[in-house]
Amino acid sequence: MPERRYLGKRIKRREDLRLLTGRGLFVDDLSLPGTVYAAFLRSSYAHARIKSIDTTRAEKISGVIGVFTGEYFKDKVQPLMTAWALTGADLKPIKWPVVVHDKARFIGDIVAVAVAEDPYTAYDALEAIEVEYEPLPVVTDMEEAVKPGAPVIHDEAPNNVAFTWRLTGGEDFDSIAAKADHVMRQRLVNHRLIPSAMETRGALAHYNASTGELTVWVTSQNPHVHRLIMSASLGIPEHKLRVIAPDVGGGFGSKIPVYPGELIVSRLAMDLGRPVKWMETRKENFMGTHHGRDHITDFEVAYTRKGEVLGLRVRTLANLGAYLSTAAPGVPTILYGTMLSGPYKIKSVDVEVKGVLTNTTPVDAYRGAGRPEATYLLERVMDLVARELGMDPADVRRVNLVEKAPYNAVTGLIYDSGRYREVFEEALKRAEYSKWREIQSKARKEGRLIGIGISSYIEMCGLAPSRIARATGFGLGLWESAVVRIHPSGKVTVYTGSHPHGQGEETTFAQIVAEELGVPIEDVEIVHGDTAQTPFGMGTYGSRTTPVGGGAIALAARRVKEKARRIAASLLEARVDDVEYSEGKFYVRGHPEKQVTIQEVALASYTADKLPEGEEPGLEATVFYDPENFTFPYGTHVCVVEIDKETFKPKILRYVAVDDIGVVVNPLIAEGQVHGGVIQGLAQALYEYAVFDEAGNLLTAGFNDYMIPTAIDTPNVESYFVETPSPHNPLGVKGVGETGTIASTAAVVNAVLDALSHLGIKHADMPLTPYKIWEILKEKGVKA
Amino acid sequence: MYPPSFKLLVPQSLDEALKMLAEHGGEAKLLAGGHSLIPLMKLRLARPAYVIYLGKLKELSYIREEGDTIRVGALTTHSEIESSELLRERCPLLAETASKIGDRQVRNMGTIGGSIAHADPAADYPAALVALEAEVVLKSVNGERAVKVSDFIKGPYITDIDPQELITEIRIPVVNGAVGSSYEKLVFRASDFAIVGVAALIVLGKDGTAERVRVGMTGVAEGPVRAQGVEEELEGKKITEEDIDKASKKASEGLNPPSDIRASSEYRKAMAEALTRRALIKALSEAKKKA
Numbered sequence A: 001m002p003e004r005r006y007l008g009k010r011i012k013r014r015e016d017l018r019l020l021t022g023r024g025l026f027v028d029d030l031s032l033p034g035t036v037y038a039a040f041l042r043s044s045y046a047h048a049r050i051k052s053i054d055t056t057r058a059e060k061i062s063g064v065i066g067v068f069t070g071e072y073f074k075d076k077v078q079p080l081m082t083a084w085a086l087t088g089a090d091l092k093p094i095k096w097p098v099v100v101h102d103k104a105r106f107i108g109d110i111v112a113v114a115v116a117e118d119p120y121t122a123y124d125a126l127e128a129i130e131v132e133y134e135p136l137p138v139v140t141d142m143e144e145a146v147k148p149g150a151p152v153i154h155d156e157a158p159n160n161v162a163f164t165w166r167l168t169g170g171e172d173f174d175s176i177a178a179k180a181d182h183v184m185r186q187r188l189v190n191h192r193l194i195p196s197a198m199e200t201r202g203a204l205a206h207y208n209a210s211t212g213e214l215t216v217w218v219t220s221q222n223p224h225v226h227r228l229i230m231s232a233s234l235g236i237p238e239h240k241l242r243v244i245a246p247d248v249g250g251g252f253g254s255k256i257p258v259y260p261g262e263l264i265v266s267r268l269a270m271d272l273g274r275p276v277k278w279m280e281t282r283k284e285n286f287m288g289t290h291h292g293r294d295h296i297t298d299f300e301v302a303y304t305r306k307g308e309v310l311g312l313r314v315r316t317l318a319n320l321g322a323y324l325s326t327a328a329p330g331v332p333t334i335l336y337g338t339m340l341s342g343p344y345k346i347k348s349v350d351v352e353v354k355g356v357l358t359n360t361t362p363v364d365a366y367r368g369a370g371r372p373e374a375t376y377l378l379e380r381v382m383d384l385v386a387r388e389l390g391m392d393p394a395d396v397r398r399v400n401l402v403e404k405a406p407y408n409a410v411t412g413l414i415y416d417s418g419r420y421r422e423v424f425e426e427a428l429k430r431a432e433y434s435k436w437r438e439i440q441s442k443a444r445k446e447g448r449l450i451g452i453g454i455s456s457y458i459e460m461c462g463l464a465p466s467r468i469a470r471a472t473g474f475g476l477g478l479w480e481s482a483v484v485r486i487h488p489s490g491k492v493t494v495y496t497g498s499h500p501h502g503q504g505e506e507t508t509f510a511q512i513v514a515e516e517l518g519v520p521i522e523d524v525e526i527v528h529g530d531t532a533q534t535p536f537g538m539g540t541y542g543s544r545t546t547p548v549g550g551g552a553i554a555l556a557a558r559r560v561k562e563k564a565r566r567i568a569a570s571l572l573e574a575r576v577d578d579v580e581y582s583e584g585k586f587y588v589r590g591h592p593e594k595q596v597t598i599q600e601v602a603l604a605s606y607t608a609d610k611l612p613e614g615e616e617p618g619l620e621a622t623v624f625y626d627p628e629n630f631t632f633p634y635g636t637h638v639c640v641v642e643i644d645k646e647t648f649k650p651k652i653l654r655y656v657a658v659d660d661i662g663v664v665v666n667p668l669i670a671e672g673q674v675h676g677g678v679i680q681g682l683a684q685a686l687y688e689y690a691v692f693d694e695a696g697n698l699l700t701a702g703f704n705d706y707m708i709p710t711a712i713d714t715p716n717v718e719s720y721f722v723e724t725p726s727p728h729n730p731l732g733v734k735g736v737g738e739t740g741t742i743a744s745t746a747a748v749v750n751a752v753l754d755a756l757s758h759l760g761i762k763h764a765d766m767p768l769t770p771y772k773i774w775e776i777l778k779e780k781g782v783k784a
Numbered sequence B: 001m002y003p004p005s006f007k008l009l010v011p012q013s014l015d016e017a018l019k020m021l022a023e024h025g026g027e028a029k030l031l032a033g034g035h036s037l038i039p040l041m042k043l044r045l046a047r048p049a050y051v052i053y054l055g056k057l058k059e060l061s062y063i064r065e066e067g068d069t070i071r072v073g074a075l076t077t078h079s080e081i082e083s084s085e086l087l088r089e090r091c092p093l094l095a096e097t098a099s100k101i102g103d104r105q106v107r108n109m110g111t112i113g114g115s116i117a118h119a120d121p122a123a124d125y126p127a128a129l130v131a132l133e134a135e136v137v138l139k140s141v142n143g144e145r146a147v148k149v150s151d152f153i154k155g156p157y158i159t160d161i162d163p164q165e166l167i168t169e170i171r172i173p174v175v176n177g178a179v180g181s182s183y184e185k186l187v188f189r190a191s192d193f194a195i196v197g198v199a200a201l202i203v204l205g206k207d208g209t210a211e212r213v214r215v216g217m218t219g220v221a222e223g224p225v226r227a228q229g230v231e232e233e234l235e236g237k238k239i240t241e242e243d244i245d246k247a248s249k250k251a252s253e254g255l256n257p258p259s260d261i262r263a264s265s266e267y268r269k270a271m272a273e274a275l276t277r278r279a280l281i282k283a284l285s286e287a288k289k290k291a
């Protein structure tokens, strides 16, 4: 293999210069001549019938252009429905009106819209709108919601169950349980989180009445999907709708769905004949943009006295909030249930998930989406089994880890490639696991609380292929597209259907293309985010951008190179087979002095007078790439914590991550993804939690109350990679965007609970804040 | 997060500011660092018709020692207090407390006058200021008065200030001799307001007995409180660690701290004891070094 110039190199992110110097261009930076501003009145109650709305006072305020209610939008904008209509799960057709007209179902529901010349006036107008509500009984708790007699949120789902999804794989659980030495039951709560991207959501819409073209700038992870859904809901044909997602300040899944906001401003731009803009306030973002996780699970695990985990029966309630968001049904099912064998040789998995509707903010994909929930469950299982058997948690994992890939999990997935056991041992070695066990036992004698947690995970990512996506009821395929265009001067523009928004692919994609084409990386520009420029693509989520989007780009680059080789052969008057390529130059094998540069070939492709017979002018290729399978990154993380004996504050002493993400395109960026991911996952373990009161008000509706850890709170994350190329895509990459989040929650919780294990604590639900730890010990009557 | 409209007034001198207050009093809000007021305005919880910006009044930004008093101007920022040589030398408790407020951005903007006027029940300064027996100086067109911090803060966000008055300075009596102090703050996340904060001050006499013990707490009541049971238990003793262990148990006596989504009242009581112990142990070892 020739020496690599770009792939695998620690190249700094090219996007950082503009982002860090304030030269990024976000939706809120944009404004067109004549722009007016929309503000949304959100419901005062989590569940209430709307009896009347009086807008007269608001409309009289100087500068107010209009106030619009649900009646106005009812027939103009189709309500939102989920795009992941799970097959075979009795999914109820839940509709989400963009502005509610009959009743509000959560505190983020939009009841009226004020449009004014400036945002200040629009918010003044909201205060002058008089709404008469008839409050209805509220249910926020999933277990209450499914009880008979609970308040009904949607008539279409009389028991508040939106779907029931079941997967059974391998041997029957009851028969395997009968053979097992032990069966243990446990209840786990995986609490609700709020994605809280740095940039809130918003949109600016412009309608040209002469051409009938609507252009919408929106904070989206997937502009093409946004266009498709918005086109259907607004009744504007796709070719007249252009969606542009400029720089996007993080999403973590929360900018995948289409929400009412972008539809409202689009419709109003058409009706008012002026550009309409709306940008969420932070409080609105907390209340109205979707949340993540929120499972209650009861499981049974059958295992042998040697620690072999034979089977799992899992019954999960997944809180979906008041409506079914765009991808919501797939998250606690396809992305969770199928992952319940993890990196282990489990012989039986029987999982049933009920999607429950409550008077809370809708729940959808949040970094890791389903896979952190599965990993958390499995890694708690491993530790609990170890506890019951008096084994070292590392040994229980050793008994259960998959030996080699490809591996057919009983849930139906085929793991691509990996050295699961080697990576596990490497993580333990790097973290000095045995040494920490010794330190722990000494520390215990001094009354100190030190704990060690392990988390081994595998994740299904590179979300594709279409065949499988469609079989699960997903509304679209899951391929990706790319155009690689070499201009007459030899410079390269790449158009991708992916939409990186913080992950660094403007850099890594340029590395891939520069490597494939042998051109300087500075000569490659990556264009994304504009439906008028880029081919249809599915977007950036599910750690799919590099494996699927990057795969498409690599294939397009190779196709362009082949065409260039044919043209070069014609210029060099040689046979195509005799023409070789290296570092930007084509030459005739054995005659290196006979050469043309890629730039010369590019120009020739456009002057078009010396093309081979039948060759089209121009030098570009378009590829639509649908991989044959998912990719399966995996790894082992080890965390060491010490709990302060007086304040009960846990402190992470060591955090080691060893991940196999396949070929690492850029270690600097990959490590950054691991760092961020680990911190986002440990945030759930120790800090973040969303709380609704009984009336359905969100008590954690700001950064004051919703505890996102800061740089000061977070540990040094030691990140290492092992590279086993994935056979499923042209680059051998697997994806790294979510690994950290998937692994770390369990690693940290296991560590904290391990620190308390000698005090008789087996399990406690997250978040393990100092107060929670204090309370657990107090309940146990333990004086630490 | 768009506040209702207001009129911004920018006085160039203290006198001008006082005149503006005399005129607009009840309808006006003073703006210092803005780190408490602006969030409230953006949430439309505060809706002043006039905002009087104090930023030009450099005359209210100073740290001076005069006679047996340290005087800190109301507009002095947390970071100026944190890094003041004079305070580090003569009143390290205040500097240490300032260093534990919020994060660097908050400390660069927030002012001591604003913090005291705002009277957040979990603010840090009040714990130290009641332990130091400090006074607040208030001025209006009608004159000037000084009030003890412990009397000035009446409850959560409630103070003994007249709408026409402005805080001009904080006065702290100098404590000489073998003094040790410490501010212990418990947060679940860096840069948060305190779950509980405890300021301790110990002055040792020549023979090593504690002449004065002061413990101020924040986050455990409607405003800052002194742990008088602890103080009494230790004063007049040659304090040992065991004495501190025992006395700290009294830190939560008579307290009924708030419960919220972060922690229960009971936890706060337990933490008041734990932090009192820590603060006293540090203060004692400091004081011993100087004895």
Ligand SMILES: Cc1cc2nc3c(=O)[nH]c(=O)nc-3n(C[C@H](O)[C@H](O)[C@H](O)COP(=O)(O)OP(=O)(O)OC[C@H]3O[C@@H](n4cnc5c(N)ncnc54)[C@H](O)[C@@H]3O)c2cc1C
Residues within 6 Å of the ligand: B029, B030, B031, B032, B033, B034, B035, B036, B037, B038, B074, B075, B100, B101, B102, B103, B106, B109, B110, B111, B112, B113, B114, B115, B116, B117, B118, B120, B122, B123, B124, B125, B165, B166, B167, B168, B191, B192, B193, B194
């Ligand atoms: C993210 C964040 C974290 C924080 N963390 C902490 C923390 O850990 N500990 C802590 O103690 N505080 C914390 N704070 C609060 C911070 O210290 C504030 O700066 C301080 O409470 C108010 O000071 P200010 O100068 O910003 O006042 P402003 O916000 O300008 O004013 C606050 C109030 O005081 C009044 N006021 C201001 N100056 C005067 C004066 N001279 N005379 C009379 N009235 C006056 C104003 O009218 C207003 O009502 C935090 C704030 C933020 C935003």
